[in-house]
Amino acid sequence: MLFLITIIKQKRLFHTHSWKMSIFLIYGYEMSIAMSP
Incomplete structure (x- = not known):
């Protein structure tokens, strides 16, 4: 979720x-993390 928040904050830059x-x-x-054992 932290990555999503960062992307949302930087949305205007993309x-x-x-x-x-x-x-x-x-x-x-x-x-990929969810599928990791």
Whole structure:
């Protein structure tokens, strides 16, 4: 969640496409952690 908060705070610094890509990267990162043993 901390990463999401950081991205939201910096949202104005990103173009729409880059911001969406960042969300996908974070989602994948969190999923990889959730799948870790």
